[in-house]
Amino acid sequence: MTASKTADSARIAQLRKELAYHNHRYYVLDSPEVSDAEYDRLMRELQELESRHPDLVTPDSPTRRVGGAPAEKFEKVRHRVAMLSLANVFDDEGLSDFDERIRRQTGLPHVAYVCEPKLDGLAITLTYEQGRFVRGATRGDGTEGEDVSANLRTLRGLPTELLPRDGVKAPGMIEVRGEVFISKKDFKRLNDKREEEGEPLFANPRNAAAGSLRQLDPRITASRPLSLFLYECVPGEGVPAFRSHTEKLGYLRSLGLPVNRAVSVPSVEGVREQYRASLEGRHALPFEVDGMVVKVDDEDLRQRLGQVSKSPRWAVAYKFPPEEESTLVEDIQVYVGRTGALTPVAHLKPVKVGGVTVSRATLHNEDELRRKDVRKGDTVFIRRAGDVIPEIVKVVEGKRPEGTQPFVFPTECPVCHAAAVKDEEGAIIRCTGATCPAQLVEKVRHFASRTAMDVDGLGEKLAAQLVETGLVKSFADVYHLTRDKLLTLERMGDKSADNLLASIERSKQTTQPRFLYALGIRHVGESTARVLAESFPDVRGLYTASLEDITRVKDVGPTMAEVIHTFFHEPLNREAIDALLAAGVTPAPPVVVKTGVFAGKTVVLTGGMSGMSREQAKEEIERRGGKVSGSVSRKTDLVVAGEDAGSKLKKAQELGVRIVDEQAFLQLLQTDARG
Numbered sequence: 001m002t003a004s005k006t007a008d009s010a011r012i013a014q015l016r017k018e019l020a021y022h023n024h025r026y027y028v029l030d031s032p033e034v035s036d037a038e039y040d041r042l043m044r045e046l047q048e049l050e051s052r053h054p055d056l057v058t059p060d061s062p063t064r065r066v067g068g069a070p071a072e073k074f075e076k077v078r079h080r081v082a083m084l085s086l087a088n089v090f091d092d093e094g095l096s097d098f099d100e101r102i103r104r105q106t107g108l109p110h111v112a113y114v115c116e117p118k119l120d121g122l123a124i125t126l127t128y129e130q131g132r133f134v135r136g137a138t139r140g141d142g143t144e145g146e147d148v149s150a151n152l153r154t155l156r157g158l159p160t161e162l163l164p165r166d167g168v169k170a171p172g173m174i175e176v177r178g179e180v181f182i183s184k185k186d187f188k189r190l191n192d193k194r195e196e197e198g199e200p201l202f203a204n205p206r207n208a209a210a211g212s213l214r215q216l217d218p219r220i221t222a223s224r225p226l227s228l229f230l231y232e233c234v235p236g237e238g239v240p241a242f243r244s245h246t247e248k249l250g251y252l253r254s255l256g257l258p259v260n261r262a263v264s265v266p267s268v269e270g271v272r273e274q275y276r277a278s279l280e281g282r283h284a285l286p287f288e289v290d291g292m293v294v295k296v297d298d299e300d301l302r303q304r305l306g307q308v309s310k311s312p313r314w315a316v317a318y319k320f321p322p323e324e325e326s327t328l329v330e331d332i333q334v335y336v337g338r339t340g341a342l343t344p345v346a347h348l349k350p351v352k353v354g355g356v357t358v359s360r361a362t363l364h365n366e367d368e369l370r371r372k373d374v375r376k377g378d379t380v381f382i383r384r385a386g387d388v389i390p391e392i393v394k395v396v397e398g399k400r401p402e403g404t405q406p407f408v409f410p411t412e413c414p415v416c417h418a419a420a421v422k423d424e425e426g427a428i429i430r431c432t433g434a435t436c437p438a439q440l441v442e443k444v445r446h447f448a449s450r451t452a453m454d455v456d457g458l459g460e461k462l463a464a465q466l467v468e469t470g471l472v473k474s475f476a477d478v479y480h481l482t483r484d485k486l487l488t489l490e491r492m493g494d495k496s497a498d499n500l501l502a503s504i505e506r507s508k509q510t511t512q513p514r515f516l517y518a519l520g521i522r523h524v525g526e527s528t529a530r531v532l533a534e535s536f537p538d539v540r541g542l543y544t545a546s547l548e549d550i551t552r553v554k555d556v557g558p559t560m561a562e563v564i565h566t567f568f569h570e571p572l573n574r575e576a577i578d579a580l581l582a583a584g585v586t587p588a589p590p591v592v593v594k595t596g597v598f599a600g601k602t603v604v605l606t607g608g609m610s611g612m613s614r615e616q617a618k619e620e621i622e623r624r625g626g627k628v629s630g631s632v633s634r635k636t637d638l639v640v641a642g643e644d645a646g647s648k649l650k651k652a653q654e655l656g657v658r659i660v661d662e663q664a665f666l667q668l669l670q671t672d673a674r675g
């Protein structure tokens with residue numbers, strides 16, 4: 001070797017070591033010491049040196065993580081010890097059966113368990129010899145898998161060399177098992193990119209992970225953001241015998257392998273608690289989890305329990321209710337909303353997802369519909385995660401019946417047949433009909449709703465009847481309804497008519513914020529209506545307000561100001577407002593409360609309350625000058641945590657926000673009694 005080659009060779013060795021170290025900091029310890037740019041610089045230097053000396057390239061060099069040459073097919077690997085799978089349980093009863101069986105078989109009064117998140121990816125096994133990664137395989141049928149070493153090498157989170165610490169020595173041979181997966185963020189990024197490039201989308205992170213690892217061309221795997229966690233190992237040369245699973249996980253960690261969080265509990269009761277907590281916390285995790293794996297902690301007990309067919313008796317997968325299902329699109333219909341927006345909605349064959357039955361899913365707008373190319377007769381994946389509205393993830397193309405056509409979006413309003421055109425913002429197609437009954441029904445319903453004018457008994461059905469019969473053509477017509485007119489409506493009795501008229505009469509005494517909100521101005525929700533009312537105690541003040549005047553209102557941005565300005569300059573709208581005032585509607589200006597416990601404070605309500613509805617609580621707070629917000633942040637002053645409060649409460653605890661229960665909240669309201 002020449003002197004310069006010897007120097008390069010030393011530098012190569014050092015760079016590899018440094019890069020392995022930084023990978024470990026980044027992927028295993030989650031605490032990087034260098035920036036991505038610095039990492040890339042080291043990598044480039046190594047690449048350059050290796051291209052100068054191709055004979056110094058080794059298969060486990062970090063540069064190989066970009067992927068080597070494609071293979072013809074995967075070699076088969078026979079697993080030294082079979083890769084088992086887990087039996088599933090779906091409810092508490094199933095869990096109790098599992099625990100009882102173990103206690104019966106062992107004669108123990110309690111069994112200690114370890115609870116681990118059940119990652120939704122695919123199982124792999126990795127072999128290290130003398131501390132070096134030599135082989136990796138998929139589970140396959142449990143006995144025989146596929147050799148995906150070249151692909152696994154491209155995972156930056158997989159140490160190609162073990163980095164033992166805490167006095168542990170790398171064993172002569174060890175086989176470790178775990179899961180390859182894609183984090184939610186990476187999955188989204190991956191699918192966004194595929195969408196941009198016009199490639200088919202992955203239905204979920206699991207499919208994306210499996211599809212990415214089982215690629216004959218490792219360069220493709222290298223371009224996919226795969227992550228990895230290990231959770232088991234099989235006995236090997238120089239691997240200590242473990243007393244417990246907890247001890248084993250500690251050992252894997254001290255070899256520098258990525259290990260997920262696991263919780264040890266003394267008995268099945270702890271498993272129940274853990275399950276509740278992880279079900280609640282699943283959406284906050286950075287990766288997809290489809291359940292919790294419950295494992296007997298004691299290794300001797302595991303031995304005694306053994307296995308049945310392909311699953312161990314000492315572990316079980318306690319599944320979460322699925323959040324994704326496939327179902328059939330029976331129809332696609334276009335609805336017209338209060339603002340005239342045409343919204344395509346898929347009517348689905350009812351299916352249970354995330355605990356509720358779903359029979360419709362919005363497709364949002366024409367662009368989205370076209371992008372996903374959902375057609376009548378298609379089988380689709382739908383997803384409902386947490387409280388979010390169900391959405392169609394993708395079409396199962398293989399199941400598309402023959403002869404289907406892409407959905408043709410109407411060019412006219414399906415209700416009033418006026419032209420439907422794309423609005424300024426691009427994606428939304430709106431009905432241009434000023435007197436479109438679809439909008440009017442929705443507008444009247446909104447006008448009368450509880451948080452607006454609060455006309456009891458005037459819901460969607462009645463609003464539709466009133467509009468269809470022509471009794472209501474504008475808001476003010478609501479105040480010109482008479483007993484006789486109402487009695488002409490189908491299914492309207494004397495008593496209901498009287499009750500309705502009474503609540504219409506009552507609604508005249510309203511507040512300025514409610515009144516502004518009831519007008520149904522685009523973008524103007526309850527809180528904007530409130531701030532607007534504070535600056536414009538008389539609604540007519542808005543007729544002459546300039547765009548600048550409106551923009552000056554706290555929390556009103558330029559887009560919103562524009563909409564508000566346009567609204568109050570439209571003569572038809574002024575006419576409608578004047579007619580309401582002439583009919584006797586009297587909006588009281590808001591009282592600006594500057595003192596008291598709630599004045600100027602931001603409050604978040606979470607969990608259930610027994611003494612009052614959330615709506616009432618909100619009103620009480622607002623009456624005292626407070627603001628109610630939907631999410632907890634550093635700006636939150638107070639969190640009212642009712643029954644079964646969840647993630648918001650947790651966040652508040654983390655941020656150190658003041659938290660009160662319902663009882664204490666009621667007391668606060670009392671000390672600051674107003675109104």
Ligand code: IVH
Pocket residue numbers: 084085086087116117118119120121122123139179231232293312315317
């Ligand atoms: S233990 C004998 N632990 O779930 C033990 N599996 O049906 C076998 N999985 O094939 C696996 N997270 O792909 C175990 N913390 C975890 C897991 C886990 C996900 C997967 C794995 C396995 C399947 C079981």
